[in-house]
């Protein structure tokens with residue numbers, strides 16, 4: 437199966453200066469990740485704050501340049517686009533971000549917000565055709581026609597996120613990059629927006645790169661899941677594998693903190709600074725199973741079974757325990 441989005445050994449380092457007279461150090465925000473997202477599926481990136489999720493999303497969006505590595509979208513290496521291609525390519529993928537309020541101008545009416553990309557890209561022949569498209573999009577995201585005349589600040593968080601999704605869909609994109617799309621919303625509203633996104637994916641054949649720190653959100657939406665820690669994948673597999681047969685102690689800890697009947701210590705302590713990641717396995721400072729080997733030798737991301745990669749020396753001996761098992 438050919439992937440719609442393919443990421444190879446992607447890296448991003450930021451020079452960071454600690455003091456005026458000190459030499460800049462390199463912060464490895466994304467430290468070499470690879471994954472494929474087949475068309476029409478969802479790849480979920482999950483990890484704590486600072487694990488490199490947004491940095492990855494920005495590089496996929498073309499908003500930030502990779503330090504190295506390759507991003508291929510619809511068969512084209514995005515670094516090789518010329519200017520015309522880049523403009524056309526922007527239609528293919530659209531972001532949906534955490535905070536719809538800051539993404540939408542509060543002084544623009546909803547119909548103008550959704551119409552704006554249509555005007556810029558000039559793909560509809562007339563004002564009437566654009567107005568019809570706006571009406572279609574409002575309906576597609578479950579908003580009444582009257583929403584067209586309203587302003588974002590008159591709407592609830594969930595309605596605003598629907599407007600942001602309508603705007604993202606305006607140019608018929610094929611890939612949506614969803615960075616924490618529901619984390620600013622009330623829990624009761626989150627499910628509605630996630631259901632809408634799933635429904636739109638089915639109807640329009642969309643491909644999603646979904647980013648969340650919340651494993652419940654990732655589990656609900658994803659086909660394939662990558663668990664990020666300090667800019668590296670510690671585990672990658674199908675949603676089913678990650679939720680029911682995770683082997684990396686960090687994945688286990690994320691699962692335990694999301695579900696009460698799993699028997700594993702939730703992840704404790706602070707995430708180490710990406711400026712000075714721990715030696716050996718980067719997770720050893722927080723790992724309840726860590727042994728000497730883990731402090732010295734970095735584990736490679738290895739295949740445990742088909743479509744299941746784990747970066748842990750002791751993955752074979754670790755498994756999920758549920759309280760009622």
Ligand SMILES: Nc1ncnc2c1ncn2[C@@H]1O[C@H](COP(=O)(O)OP(=O)(O)OP(=O)(O)O)[C@@H](O)[C@H]1O
Pocket residue numbers: 450451452463464465483484485486487488489490491492649710
């Ligand atoms: N422009 C930048 N300059 C320096 N460091 C940066 C920059 N952008 C991100 N970082 C650092 O890169 C690391 C990864 O950041 P990133 O925003 O990708 O994390 P994240 O997983 O999206 O976190 P969150 O859940 O908080 O959104 C962090 O240590 C962050 O401080």
Ligand SMILES: [Mg+2]
Pocket residue numbers: 489490491
């Ligand atoms: Mg982020």
